[in-house]
Structures are given as C-alpha cells and as structure tokens.
Amino acid sequence: MGSIKKKVEEEHGRTLTNRQMTFAKYIVEGIYSNTECARKAGYSHDLAAKQASVLLNGRDFPHVLEYIQQLREERERRY
Numbered sequence: 001m002g003s004i005k006k007k008v009e010e011e012h013g014r015t016l017t018n019r020q021m022t023f024a025k026y027i028v029e030g031i032y033s034n035t036e037c038a039r040k041a042g043y044s045h046d047l048a049a050k051q052a053s054v055l056l057n058g059r060d061f062p063h064v065l066e067y068i069q070q071l072r073e074e075r076e077r078r079y
Helices: 002-012 018-029 034-040 048-056 062-078
Strands: none
Touching (some): 002 062, 018 034, 018 062, 034 048
C-alpha cells in the first residue's frame, strides 16, 4: 500500500492524509455508504456527507480518486 500512496503523491504533487487514505480504504471495501465511509475515517458527523462528496468529485482532490482507483486495481489483482 505504501508504494501506491507514494506513486499517487508523486503523480499529483499532493500528500494523502490519514483520513483520506482511511476514507479510500472504506470506499474500496464497498460495504458502507459514502457518508458512513467519511464518518469512519474521522470526519465530522455533521459534515460527513459534504466531505464525502468533495473527496469523490474529482475536482478538489483528484489524488484521492486516483488512490481509490489504484486500491481497487490492487484488490482485483489480489483476488
């Protein structure tokens, strides 16, 4: 997972925070709603839906979407 993080950060020139990585992990698991993934990652309960939307919209945090895509590909290769 560390190499995926490094690759995405170098590509986009932005750092992934622990919350963003945790959010991505829960999204890839696919058993929680986007809002619940944001809550589990540590975002405020009141703003979790908005934060999930912002993280997944592709404009504000493109490196998070790339990280999610890389995690999904890694999971596909593994299973």
